[in-house]
Amino acid sequence: MAEQQKQPKPEVELWLLPIDIEVEGCIASLLEATKMPLSGYQMSVQVRCRDAVSRVFQVTYRDGKELAKKLSVEVAKFKYVLMLYGREELRRRGIVL
Numbered sequence: 001m002a003e004q005q006k007q008p009k010p011e012v013e014l015w016l017l018p019i020d021i022e023v024e025g026c027i028a029s030l031l032e033a034t035k036m037p038l039s040g041y042q043m044s045v046q047v048r049c050r051d052a053v054s055r056v057f058q059v060t061y062r063d064g065k066e067l068a069k070k071l072s073v074e075v076a077k078f079k080y081v082l083m084l085y086g087r088e089e090l091r092r093r094g095i096v097l
Contacts, residue, residue, distance in 0.1 A: 017030055017031060017032055017033060018030060018031045018032070021071075023047075023068075023071050023072055023075045024075040024076060024079065025049070025079075026047055026048060026049040026075050026078070026079065027047070027048045027049075028045055028046075028047050028048075028071050028074075028075060029045065029046045029047075029048065030043055030044075030045060031043075031044040031045065031046060031056065036060065039062075040060060040061055040062035040063070040066075041060065041061055041062070041067075042058050042059070042060050042061075043059045043060075043061065043067060044056050044057075044058060045057055045058070045059055045071065045074070047074065047075055047078050049075075049078060049079055049082060051087065052078075052082055052087045052090070052096045053096060053097045054078055054095070054096060054097070055094070055095065055096075055097060057074070059071065059074065081095065082096075
């Protein structure tokens, strides 16, 4: 009797979008994901910190760990410009909705 080798089961990661997650004290809305031919995935994201809401922007990533790291950086940058310029100035510049 030939012994069958067990094949590893493929990992399946399923996200039902849109979804809101907490990142660095703000809410990141993951709106849409697209599989890119060469670079992995691209996620449409919008950040909300208190009463300031960012425009939708794109984040490219290869896996969940990289997405989490990039979201953390993007939220930190958003919080920094909010602190630096204020919501009204960012609204005038078209950065905040």
